[in-house]
Amino acid sequence: MGYLTTHVLDTSRGRPGQGIRVEIFRIQGEYRERLGDVVTNDDGRCDAPLLEGNAFTAGEYELVFHAGEYLDRQQAPGASPRFLNRIPLRFGVADPSEHYHVPLLLSPFGYSTYRGS
Secondary structure (H helix, E strand, O other): OOEEEEEEEEOOOOOOOOEEEEEEEEEEOOEEEEEEEEEEEOOOOOOOEEEEHHHOOOEEEEEEEEHHHHHHHOOOOOOOOOEEEEEEEEEEEEOOOOOOEEEEEEEOOOOEEEOOO
């Protein structure tokens, strides 16, 4: 059975991204179905998979990371409004029997992602 996870690393501080809200959506054409939201723990991870079992199907998904709120709490450099506030990551799931790990590497002025393990 496959599942979806995420992890946020604050590359500017060399620490996990703690307390970051992440919204989860399924994308169907122009429609975004909100599936829920989670908050990262002290290790920058979520306590349970974002989606698993019958809830995790083939298709397109979006994770929206509320980075601006986190960066404000960290008193990270940057003017208001922040360069990065909400970061949407859209990705496809071809085989829902696999583990899809979608991490976010974050700094106040840039981010990157990849399909992890």
